[in-house]
Amino acid sequence: MKRRQILAAAGVGIAAGALVGCKEEAGANAARPAEEAKSFTWKMVTSWPKNFPGVGVGAERFAKLVEQMSNGRLKVKVYAAGELVPALEVFDAVSRGTAEMGHGAPYYWKGKVPAAQFFCALPFGPNAQEMNAWLHYGGGIQLWEEVYKPYGVLPMACGATGVQTAGWFNKEINSVDDLKGLKMRTPGLGGEVLTRVGGTVVNMPAGEIFTALQTGAIDATEWIGPYNDQALGLHKAAKYYYTPGWQEPNVTFELDINIKAWETLPADLQAIVRAAARDVNADMLDDYNAKNMEAMEQLKKEGVDVRRLPDEVLAKLKEVSAGVVDAAAAADPAAQKVWQQQKAYLARLYEYAEANEKDIYAIR
Amino acid sequence: MKRRQILAAAGVGIAAGALVGCKEEAGANAARPAEEAKSFTWKMVTSWPKNFPGVGVGAERFAKLVEQMSNGRLKVKVYAAGELVPALEVFDAVSRGTAEMGHGAPYYWKGKVPAAQFFCALPFGPNAQEMNAWLHYGGGIQLWEEVYKPYGVLPMACGATGVQTAGWFNKEINSVDDLKGLKMRTPGLGGEVLTRVGGTVVNMPAGEIFTALQTGAIDATEWIGPYNDQALGLHKAAKYYYTPGWQEPNVTFELDINIKAWETLPADLQAIVRAAARDVNADMLDDYNAKNMEAMEQLKKEGVDVRRLPDEVLAKLKEVSAGVVDAAAAADPAAQKVWQQQKAYLARLYEYAEANEKDIYAIR
Numbered sequence: 001m002k003r004r005q006i007l008a009a010a011g012v013g014i015a016a017g018a019l020v021g022c023k024e025e026a027g028a029n030a031a032r033p034a035e036e037a038k039s040f041t042w043k044m045v046t047s048w049p050k051n052f053p054g055v056g057v058g059a060e061r062f063a064k065l066v067e068q069m070s071n072g073r074l075k076v077k078v079y080a081a082g083e084l085v086p087a088l089e090v091f092d093a094v095s096r097g098t099a100e101m102g103h104g105a106p107y108y109w110k111g112k113v114p115a116a117q118f119f120c121a122l123p124f125g126p127n128a129q130e131m132n133a134w135l136h137y138g139g140g141i142q143l144w145e146e147v148y149k150p151y152g153v154l155p156m157a158c159g160a161t162g163v164q165t166a167g168w169f170n171k172e173i174n175s176v177d178d179l180k181g182l183k184m185r186t187p188g189l190g191g192e193v194l195t196r197v198g199g200t201v202v203n204m205p206a207g208e209i210f211t212a213l214q215t216g217a218i219d220a221t222e223w224i225g226p227y228n229d230q231a232l233g234l235h236k237a238a239k240y241y242y243t244p245g246w247q248e249p250n251v252t253f254e255l256d257i258n259i260k261a262w263e264t265l266p267a268d269l270q271a272i273v274r275a276a277a278r279d280v281n282a283d284m285l286d287d288y289n290a291k292n293m294e295a296m297e298q299l300k301k302e303g304v305d306v307r308r309l310p311d312e313v314l315a316k317l318k319e320v321s322a323g324v325v326d327a328a329a330a331a332d333p334a335a336q337k338v339w340q341q342q343k344a345y346l347a348r349l350y351e352y353a354e355a356n357e358k359d360i361y362a363i364r
Numbered sequence: 365m366k367r368r369q370i371l372a373a374a375g376v377g378i379a380a381g382a383l384v385g386c387k388e389e390a391g392a393n394a395a396r397p398a399e400e401a402k403s404f405t406w407k408m409v410t411s412w413p414k415n416f417p418g419v420g421v422g423a424e425r426f427a428k429l430v431e432q433m434s435n436g437r438l439k440v441k442v443y444a445a446g447e448l449v450p451a452l453e454v455f456d457a458v459s460r461g462t463a464e465m466g467h468g469a470p471y472y473w474k475g476k477v478p479a480a481q482f483f484c485a486l487p488f489g490p491n492a493q494e495m496n497a498w499l500h501y502g503g504g505i506q507l508w509e510e511v512y513k514p515y516g517v518l519p520m521a522c523g524a525t526g527v528q529t530a531g532w533f534n535k536e537i538n539s540v541d542d543l544k545g546l547k548m549r550t551p552g553l554g555g556e557v558l559t560r561v562g563g564t565v566v567n568m569p570a571g572e573i574f575t576a577l578q579t580g581a582i583d584a585t586e587w588i589g590p591y592n593d594q595a596l597g598l599h600k601a602a603k604y605y606y607t608p609g610w611q612e613p614n615v616t617f618e619l620d621i622n623i624k625a626w627e628t629l630p631a632d633l634q635a636i637v638r639a640a641a642r643d644v645n646a647d648m649l650d651d652y653n654a655k656n657m658e659a660m661e662q663l664k665k666e667g668v669d670v671r672r673l674p675d676e677v678l679a680k681l682k683e684v685s686a687g688v689v690d691a692a693a694a695a696d697p698a699a700q701k702v703w704q705q706q707k708a709y710l711a712r713l714y715e716y717a718e719a720n721e722k723d724i725y726a727i728r
Contacts, residue, residue: 068635069433124728127721129493129526129653136647137654162493163720244723271432275639282646283500289493290501293716308719314727350728352657355672356527357491358725359608361717363678364488 039073040265045094047087047104049206050080053231054224054291055253058159058284059103062255065276074269076101087205091116094256095151102256103158107188114332115147118339119155121248123190123321128160128250128285129357130349135252138345143338154262156277158255159284162292164245166309167222168213168229168238173309176316185209185221190247192324193317206232213237222247226295227288235299241306246317253284403437404629409458411451411468413570414444417595418588418655419617422523422648423467426619429640438633440465451569455480458620459515466620467522471552478696479511482703483519485612487554487685492524492614492649493721494713499616502709507702516623520641523617523648526656528609530673531586532577532593532602537673540680549573549585554611556688557681570596577601586611590659591652599663605670610681617648 044063048056063076079099081087090102091109106120119140126134134140135157144155167186171178180198184191191201202218212218214237221238222245223229235241255277262270300306309317329339408427412420427440443463445451454466455473470484483504490498498504499521508519531550535542544562548555555565566582576582578601585602586609587593599605619641626634664670673681693703 065635065639069632069639071630071632127724129649132646132650133653133657136650163724165720243719244727245720246724246727249724249728266435268433268435271429272636272639275429275433275636275643278646279639279642282496282642285493286496286500289497289713292720293497293712296716297712306719308723318727348661349653349657352660353725355607355670356529356609356656358722359672360491360527360610360613361722361725363608363610363682364613364714 038266039075040269041075041077042101042261043079043084043099044076044101044103045079045084045090045099046102047081047090047108052080053228054161054284054288055103055159056080057287058253058280061283062103062158062276062280065279066272069272069276070269074265074272078103091151091153091256094258095153097152097258097260100258100261104254104256105251106155106254107251110188113147113151113334114328115143115335115338117188117328118335118342119144119157119252119254121188121251122325123193123247124318125249125325126346126349128162128252130346130353131160131250131252132157132281133349134342134345138349139341140345143341147334147338148256149259152259154257154259156255156257156274157252157281158277159253159280160288161224161248161251162285162288163250164225164248165222165229166242166245166247167220168234169220169240169242170213170216170238171219172240173242173307173313175310176313179313182220183218185212185218186247188247189321189324189328190222192328193247193320196320196324197316210234210237224251225288225292226299227291230295230299235302235304239305241299241304242309243306244308246309246314246321252281255280402630403439404633405439405441406465406625407443407448407463408440408465408467409443409448409454409463410466411445411454411472416444417592418525418648418652419467419523420444421651422617422644425647426467426522426640426644429643430636433636433640434633438629438636442467455515455517455620458622459517461516461622461624464622464625468618468620469615470519470618471615474552477511477515477698478692479507479699479702481552481692482699482706483508483521483616483618485552485615486689487557487611488682489613489689490710490713492526492616494710494717495524495614495616496521496645497713498706498709502713503705507705511698511702512620513623518621518623518626520619520621520638521616521645522619522641523644524652525588525612525615526649526652527614528589528612529586529593530606530609530611531584532598533584533604533606534577534580534602535583536604537606537677539674540677543677546584547582549576549582550611552611553685553688553692554586556692557611557684560684560688561680574598574601588615589652589656590663591655594659594663599666599668603669605663605668606673607670608672610673610678610685616645619644 046059059078063078066074066076085093088108090104093099094102107117110117148155176197182199183202184194184199185202185204186194187203195201204212209221210233213221223232223234329335410423423442427442430438430440449457452472454468457463458466471481474481512519540561546563547566548558548563549566549568550558551567559565568576573585574597577585587596587598693699
């Protein structure tokens with residue numbers, strides 16, 4: 001770093017690329033007039049429909065914050081799913097440089113990067129607070145960056161749903177036997193768990209879920225939580241709304257940045273992007289916590305039959321989940337490396353939570 | 365707004381003061397060369413000793429982020445408690461303009477602004493996630509701004525401890541009777557609760573706690589949580605470490621900004637300050653969640669006797685707490701207004717949490 005610092009102190013112009021890794025010195029290098037004048041217009045592809053509640057709003061918030069903070073020097077144009085690339089090709093588009101940025105859910109590209117899902121959601125896994133502690137102070141982000149680096153993508157946590165719901169069912173679930181033959185839309189590791197207990201997983205895009213449920217093409221579906229589920233009208237197509245969201249105690253979303261594009265940003269704009277991502281990571285969770293509560297109240301008022309999955313069913317799903325997660329990790333060396341570190345760390349957080357965060361819910 | 369937008373679009377120079385309330389338009393008003401060149405050096409007084417783990421680190425992170433993002437256009441010099449003003453006079457100093465910014469805990473100035481404590485911590489009250497949902501999407505921030513406006517101070521949430529511990533005791537607590545005559549350092553509403561069940565509250569600065577506990581001048585103390593408590597060496601002066609932190613399921617810290625100084629900042633620097641505060645608000649919680657866990661492991665390894673307060677004791681404290689919080693609110697019209705709104709909102713969040721966030725802890 002020394003030579004660069006001397007150059008900067010002497011007011012010698014340096015290429016933006018040479019600044020990568022120097023962001024700690026942004027304050028010290030106050031005089032970089034050529035770079036300050038430079039402005040950028042970036043594309044951000046997303047996995048969300050236009051103005052999608054919660055997660056889509058978060059992507060828009062990110063773009064707005066970056067533009068405000070940079071006084072227009074970094075403009076981010078947000079593209080809805082399908083406008084530039086399909087919902088599930090966000091990671092690929094950023095990797096190949098079609099867009100400088102993307103916003104999606106890590107487990108959408110598990111087919112390409114199996115380790116990605118461990119930064120996203122795990123059945124019977126961490127809630128949002130625990131995921132954030134692991135990511136930001138437990139080594140998670142470092143592993144995430146390492147896993148995505150070969151694809152030329154820099155990831156940042158950028159939004160969380162908090163606890164989801166178990167989903168909408170047109171069949172009562174009173175025992176593990178009731179899951180046998182159940183046709184349910186539920187992706188990811190949760191879907192694999194359902195398959196192992198005899199269910200049938202059917203996948204489809206958001207726009208088809210309502211009709212599939214209403215026509216009986218599927219018996220059940222989980223989506224996100226009351227806020228998004230209500231917007232999709234699922235309460236009009238199903239009899240029972242089950243809790244808790246064992247399959248996704250949280251989903252963390254990601255900001256993807258093309259590393260070559262990132263390296264062209266001056267240190268101040270890099271810092272702005274990082275802080276905007278962190279803002280959205282927290283803000284979206286607050287939004288979901290407030291709006292899920294409000295939507296659940298509305299749904300109950302409208303007569304929705306909200307039920308809890310029986311303990312026996314949850315116990316079986318938990319037992320099967322442990323094996324499914326271990327198997328998913330074992331199938332890929334990078335995933336295995338992440339999961340071994342994460343599993344050990346989460347076990348420590350869970351133990352601490354027993355007498356603290358968990359107990360606060362119990363005593364009040 | 366129309367006239368201002370026209371002026372800005374025409375490239376006419378406008379005073380920074382006139383921009384207050386226009387931050388949404390920052391991106392549109394890209395051309396404000398005179399303002400962009402302006403730079404600021406601000407003082408930030410804090411309630412924390414130099415390099416204090418957790419909360420003090422958060423104040424330093426805020427200053428660093430703002431400087432990085434603004435490329436040195438807004439420099440924030442952080443002052444430890446006592447350097448410019450004493451720890452508990454941060455709010456006053458910002459109110460009268462001695463410093464443009466401050467970082468402290470809202471309940472430190474409850475003598476002057478009784479409503480402040482409702483934005484900070486409540487016995488048997490909200491955890492960090494719930495406090496954040498209320499503040500950012502439940503009307504909390506708007507009330508907070510309204511309460512501080514007469515003092516010329518703009519508040520922002522800027523850090524959270526998460527669940528604290530009940531504290532260090534040199535006496536076993538097996539029943540409510542054991543609290544009678546107990547001399548304990550525990551400030552705020554928790555202290556009032558202890559007084560009502562027969563304890564004696566002794567207040568003192570952080571630097572005196574260890575000696576007071578060791579010499580028997582006090583029988584017990586609560587401080588923050590394992591991370592900060594361990595740093596203070598409290599485990600070397602007390603026999604028992606009790607959980608859970610019924611008196612403070614979370615403490616939210618605040619960034620105070622002198623409103624007149626705020627109005628001199630261009631919209632981009634205002635956006636940078638807001639995002640930095642939001643970053644620290646999340647980051648500090650992640651830091652505490654990780655470090656509290658690690659510190660508790662260390663303390664247990666060193667043989668600390670960690671215990672849970674008996675249900676009977678917690679039930680009594682809860683009952684008394686409800687009355688103490690209501691009475692604190694009733695004594696001040698602004699506090700009463702805040703508490704009536706907050707109480708109703710939190711009750712809804714708590715009900716939602718029962719089948720969701722709380723249940724996730726139960727099922728795994």
